Amino acid sequence: MRPMADSVVDLLSAEQRRRLAERMANAVIAHADELTALDAAIGDGDHGHNMKRGFEAVLANVDALSGLPSPEFLRAIGHKLLTSVGGASGPLYATLFMTIGKLMPPSPSRPGLVAALSGAVEAVKARGKSNVGQKTMIDVLAPALAEIAAGGGPGAVAGVALRAAEATTPMLATRGRASFLGERSVGHMDPGARSMALIIAAVCDEFGGQ
Amino acid sequence: MAKVGIVIVSHSPKVAEGAADMVRQMVGHDVPLAWTGGNPAGGLGTSYEGIVDAIHRAWSDAGVAILVDLGGAETNSEMAVETLPEERRHRVVVCNAPIVEGAVVAATEASGGASLAMVRRTAEELSA
Numbered sequence: 001m002r003p004m005a006d007s008v009v010d011l012l013s014a015e016q017r018r019r020l021a022e023r024m025a026n027a028v029i030a031h032a033d034e035l036t037a038l039d040a041a042i043g044d045g046d047h048g049h050n051m052k053r054g055f056e057a058v059l060a061n062v063d064a065l066s067g068l069p070s071p072e073f074l075r076a077i078g079h080k081l082l083t084s085v086g087g088a089s090g091p092l093y094a095t096l097f098m099t100i101g102k103l104m105p106p107s108p109s110r111p112g113l114v115a116a117l118s119g120a121v122e123a124v125k126a127r128g129k130s131n132v133g134q135k136t137m138i139d140v141l142a143p144a145l146a147e148i149a150a151g152g153g154p155g156a157v158a159g160v161a162l163r164a165a166e167a168t169t170p171m172l173a174t175r176g177r178a179s180f181l182g183e184r185s186v187g188h189m190d191p192g193a194r195s196m197a198l199i200i201a202a203v204c205d206e207f208g209g210q
Numbered sequence: 211m212a213k214v215g216i217v218i219v220s221h222s223p224k225v226a227e228g229a230a231d232m233v234r235q236m237v238g239h240d241v242p243l244a245w246t247g248g249n250p251a252g253g254l255g256t257s258y259e260g261i262v263d264a265i266h267r268a269w270s271d272a273g274v275a276i277l278v279d280l281g282g283a284e285t286n287s288e289m290a291v292e293t294l295p296e297e298r299r300h301r302v303v304v305c306n307a308p309i310v311e312g313a314v315v316a317a318t319e320a321s322g323g324a325s326l327a328m329v330r331r332t333a334e335e336l337s338a
Contacts (some may be wrong), residue, residue: 046255053251082258082289086249088282090258091289127285177281 011070011108018066020206023078025055025062027202028195038191042178046087047191054085054093074101088176089192091136092128099123114149121145128175133172135185137196140164144200158204165189165197214320214329215242215268217276218313219261219283221254223247225300229277229310237317244268256283261290265302273326275333277312301326307333 012020028035028051036048057080058065065076072095078097082090097155098121105112121141125131132142147160166189176192216233220226233243244267247332249255261276268274276291278284284304289301303326305312316333324332 044254046249046253049253050249050255053249062296084250086251086253086255086257086282088285091285094258094289127289 009210010075011104014066016206017068017070017073018062020102020203021058021062021065023071023202023206024199025059027198028052029059030057031194032196035191035195038189038194041188042173042181042185043191044177047089047195050085050087050089051093051195054081054090057081057084058173071101071104074098074104088128089195092124092192095123095127096120096141110148110151114145117148118147130175133171134175135171135178135190135193136176137190137192139168139171139190140193140196140200154204154207160200161197165193168193211271211323212270213241213323214272214311214316214326215244215270215274216317216320217254217261217268217274217287218243218245218247218265218309219264219276219278219287220247220309221249221256221279221283223225225279225309229313232310232318233313233317236314240321241317242268242270242274243317253336256286258286258290261287262293265290265294265298269298271301272320273303275316275320275326276302276304277307277309277316278304303330305330305333307336310323311336318334 032048032052035051036045039045039047058077061080065073068076075098078094082094100116101114103119105116124141125138128136130136130138132138142163143164144157147157168190169188170186173179178185180189218229225262226245229302230243230245237301244264246260265274276287278287287304291299291304294302306315312333316338317327319329319332
């Protein structure tokens with residue numbers, strides 16, 4: 001008897017999964033110092049180090065990870081980040097990847113993808129007890145998701161995400177470590193919003209966003 | 211009767227261990243107690259796996275109350291609780307209380323045989 005998985009067409013090939021993991025990891029690792037500097041201004045200065053450690057763990061296991069079917073691949077990336085990042089971003093990014101993996105449609109469709117991403121954004125909001133407008137990664141996730149739902153292509157989605165991160169600069173943080181600073185958080189881009197935008201842009205690049 | 215277990219989660223292993231020392235000295239040894247601190251690389255931060263392990267070490271059929279310090283400690287602790295086996299998940303709470311005072315007060319309640327809900331309420335009164 002053939003295993004079930006053989007009869008299901010995966011959204012991505014193993015080679016695409018590998019490139020996706022590598023693109024996300026390389027984007028985070030290349031910007032680790034920038035993320036840490038942003039976090040030093042309004043947080044505790046460890047976001048770049050933490051995210052770099054997480055994605056180095058992903059890279060170290062990229063062969064095994066990319067061999068998994070896409071839903072398990074996403075869940076396994078989430079679990080790697082959960083066990084290696086160490087800050088609040090660990091469980092937040094883990095929740096994002098694990099929920100997309102859980103909700104991802106078995107065959108490619110934009111409505112199915114939008115539903116999965118939408119469920120994942122809600123799960124991140126619940127995990128962080130946060131919502132739009134609090135100067136967090138949600139302020140990038142929400143507009144990027146809206147752009148995908150509106151039919152935007154990879155290039156447009158990446159642009160929206162990167163601009164949304166910039167747009168957290170004048171915002172007042174009311175959630176996360178930056179909220180301890182109150183008014184002093186104004187004038188600095190949120191490091192979590194920036195890392196989220198970098199990851200979204202890296203994914204968009206894989207799908208022809210450049 | 212089983213007494214509620216206490217878990218202390220700090221970004222700093224020294225803070226977590228120090229708070230646990232205070233609990234032991236002020237409350238004694240009849241309450242299950244575990245602490246964890248530091249990120250997976252050994253720096254300041256918290257570790258999901260370290261927290262899961264501490265919950266199991268402090269396990270009690272009466273439940274476990276977790277005391278945390280800053281943001282990541284809370285988020286990682288909530289993630290740890292949600293990924294526990296079904297039969298344990300509903301008997302663990304993360305308290306909204308100051309970590310040191312909360313741990314001592316929660317352990318004092320626990321040593322008297324209070325329920326998990328009562329242990330949590332007493333610790334959280336410190337933040338009220």
